[in-house]
Amino acid sequence: MTHHVPLQADRTRDLKPWWLIAGIIVITFLHYNTSTHYLLLHEIYQRLYYIPIIFAAYSYGLRGGLAAAVLSTLIYLPHLAQHADNRVYAINQYAETILFLVIGVVTGLLAGAERRERQRYEQTAVELQRAYDELRSTVDQLLLADRHASLGQMSAAIVHEIRNPLGAIRGAAEALEAIVPPEHEKAEFLTIIKREVERLNGLISDFLQYARPRSPELLPTPPREIVEAVVKLTSKQAEQARVQIIVDVADPLPLVLLDAEQMKQVLLNLILNAIEAMPDGGQLTISARQRNEELSLAVRDTGKGIDLAVREKLFSPFVTTKTRGTGLGLAIAHRLVTQHGGRIEAADGENGGALVEIRLPVKR
Ligand SMILES: Nc1ncnc2c1ncn2[C@@H]1O[C@H](COP(=O)(O)OP(=O)(O)O)[C@@H](O)[C@H]1O
Ligand SMILES: [Mg+2]
Structure with missing residues (x-):
């Protein structure tokens, strides 16, 4: 029995890029449509960009993180232009976009490292499985060889036990042949006995030869x-x-x-x-x-x-x-x-x- 461990990192739990882009758009929509009167909500929506960036970096590594950060920045730029008059606020916003990039890069690097580590573990698991399978088949072969050896010994013992009585039967038939005249109506039974004894002898010799062949002298x-x-x-x-x-x-x-x-x-x-x-x-x-x-x-x-x-x-x-x-x-x-x-x-x-x-x- 072999277990197959996938060599490729498991991507099933990764988010599709489409969903990440949709997420960024939704956040933008919320952000733009929440006036600064609700400052707390506005600020929260703005920071929600971190989530798709982190997901993208986690799912697609450094490149994914960078892409999501750049996309978020681009979509965020018009907003920046809106507040260009308020210097402190604008600087805050620039810092924000730089943070997008930093988060994208750092998460991407971490995710990449984690993925490589995971692949190494998976690779090790595959190798372990292979070693285990090899060991199993070696043990199976050893068991089989052992069974063959004991089969050989057992057959030798059985053949010995059968040969002796067969010899006695043949001897008895020959002794009877000496006193039963060949023209006797039952005389042919002695011939049958001798023939069948020969056949059994042949059979057990064959069996012994198969079960326990002597090693060839070349x-x-x-x-x-x-x-x-x-x-x-x-x-x-x-x-x-x-x-x-x-x-x-x-x-x-x-x-x-x-x-x-x-x-x-x-x-x-x-x-x-x-x-x-x-x-x-x-x-x-x-x-x-x-x-x-x-x-x-x-x-x-x-x-x-x-x-x-x-x-x-x-x-x-x-x-x-x-x-x-x-x-x-x-x-x-x-x-x-x-x-x-x-x-x-x-x-x-x-x-x-x-x-x-x-x-x-x-x-x-
Ligand atoms: N020359 C052959 N032509 C046709 N069939 C053969 C021939 N040799 C072997 N066989 C087939 O292979 C089977 C096994 O042969 P073998 O191991 O010698 O056992 P056995 O002769 O006791 O049947 C035979 O029963 C026969 O069906
Ligand atoms: Mg044959």
Whole structure:
């Protein structure tokens, strides 16, 4: 939440010049029309000029005060001429006009000083607010980091607690498999148990990897090695899905400082997504290029493209359009790539499919 303090001095309580001029005219009218028979009133009306002069100086500073004083003097001059014969009275009146100027100037200077002071306070208030906002966001970040850390610890504990019983379940299923003949009508349940145990194991490993990734061990690595290892790992699955994999690695490519295991994991997640996006087969292209000071690793497919519903939060955990998806693949990829000081982006491919690109810094 941000509060905005206006930098400009607040002028809402200033009087409009029109009202000041009107005031001077009204005073003049009263003054001229009150004969010296009512000397007290006459003298009071004369001094009423101070009020618009003070207001003008207060509202518009030195220039306003001077302007109001000069205007009052000008409008007052004919009056002076009227009494030119009475020397003492005339001198009094001259003194009066000089006083107009003095009041205009002094009030103007004071008001100017006050205004500058006020602006300084307002400026300070703005700076204080900014400092406060910064502090708030730092504290928020610290709290978030703390939450992440405890989330990581908690997940590690939970994963540990789940893995052990899963191991026991798998062991029991295998023990039963040894005594149940494969042709038994319920034998397939053992296969289901083992498959689901594997799936749960995979899920909690993914979750742990997301919640508590180990920090990367960066070693100079040829990018081709990573690409080829992952292609080898997925070739069977691609073949079953009738997906043709095209490897397009530029030669030569520099060695890149990266954690090979983690980068393989990232590419694997991208390739599996691409294969899953092409249930009726298609083409999957993996390219590696150097672009300026970065290594670009891109996976593009000819599948159905990225669903609009998930586009905005593609890299957030648990975002999935698949009935059996975990929504962790891209979140893990994002986390690992970020830990490498790189970035990952998804876009539409040229022919309808998806294009996911990773950029890693080549030099450090
Ligand atoms: N190559 C792709 N083509 C189309 N959609 C994709 C592609 N890669 C990712 N997506 C979309 O992003 C979602 C999140 O992907 P991911 O984080 O790997 O989780 P999961 O694969 O478990 O759903 C997927 O459910 C899918 O909708
Ligand atoms: Mg996935």
